[in-house]
Amino acid sequence: EPEVTQTPSHQVTQMGQEVILRCVPISNHLYFYWYRQILGQKVEFLVSFYNNEISEKSEIFDDQFSVERPDGSNFTLKIRSTKLEDSAMYFCASSPGQYNEQFFGPGTRLTVL
Amino acid sequence: AQSVTQPDIHITVSEGASLELRCNYSYGATPYLFWYVQSPGQGLQLLLKYFSGDTLVQGIKGFEAEFKRSQSSFNLRKPSVHWSDAAEYFCAVGDLQGGSNYKLTFGKGTLLTVNP
Numbered sequence: 001e002p003e004v005t006q007t008p009s010h011q012v013t014q015m016g017q018e019v020i021l022r023c024v025p026i027s028n029h030l031y032f033y034w035y036r037q038i039l040g041q042k043v044e045f046l047v048s049f050y051n052n053e054i055s056e057k058s059e060i061f062d063d064q065f066s067v068e069r070p071d072g073s074n075f076t077l078k079i080r081s082t083k084l085e086d087s088a089m090y091f092c093a094s095s096p097g098q099y100n101e102q103f104f105g106p107g108t109r110l111t112v113l
Numbered sequence: 114a115q116s117v118t119q120p121d122i123h124i125t126v127s128e129g130a131s132l133e134l135r136c137n138y139s140y141g142a143t144p145y146l147f148w149y150v151q152s153p154g155q156g157l158q159l160l161l162k163y164f165s166g167d168t169l170v171q172g173i174k175g176f177e178a179e180f181k182r183s184q185s186s187f188n189l190r191k192p193s194v195h196w197s198d199a200a201e202y203f204c205a206v207g208d209l210q211g212g213s214n215y216k217l218t219f220g221k222g223t224l225l226t227v228n229p
Contacts, residue, residue: 104157
């Protein structure tokens with residue numbers, strides 16, 4: 001069964017460093033998402049992406065964040081200058097259509113020291 | 114703004130017992146409602162969804178949920194719990210208002226422990 005994959009599973013970085021979290025969505029899906037979950041808190045929507053552009057972003061998704069689909073398979077989330085409060089589990093999701101369910105990856109745990 | 118409340122942070126049941134996990138939502142229009150499950154080290158797996166139609170929805174692994182508009186609830190049920198059901202369960206509402214596809218708003222989750 002096809003699934004969303006994410007790498008790395010755990011990333012440790014120093015405050016101020018740039019990180020790129022990678023996701024490979026399910027191959028025939030058209031809509032892509034990033035969510036995050038700070039420890040002990042809710043899973044929160046960050047951004048949605050369709051047709052090579054951002055379709056919606058939350059207020060969390062400020063200028064430090066960017067997303068890209070550099071080729072036909074990868075979907076990346078970049079944090080330009082990490083802060084301590086960016087420490088969280090980051091989930092990628094994809095969906096085949098506008099109103100279909102979202103399929104989630106296993107997440108990348110980001111730790112900012 | 115939409116919100117989801119899962120009032121039970123942690124529930125413990127015995128294997129074979131019935132289960133009900135509560136979920137209440139706040140949303141202005143007809144909601145898209147979901148239950149996801151997360152096992153340790155795994156991603157979020159969809160158990161079931163409600164978009165429209167029959168308010169009693171069947172899902173995978175023997176789970177069902179009932180949408181009650183009057184109570185703004187979407188409770189998850191299972192008649193007989195198995196040890197493998199131990200996991201964290203998340204209720205979510207899909208919000209279409211902001212753009213061309215929906216974003217999910219999640220509850221805080223309910224951790225289910227199953228005693229042998």
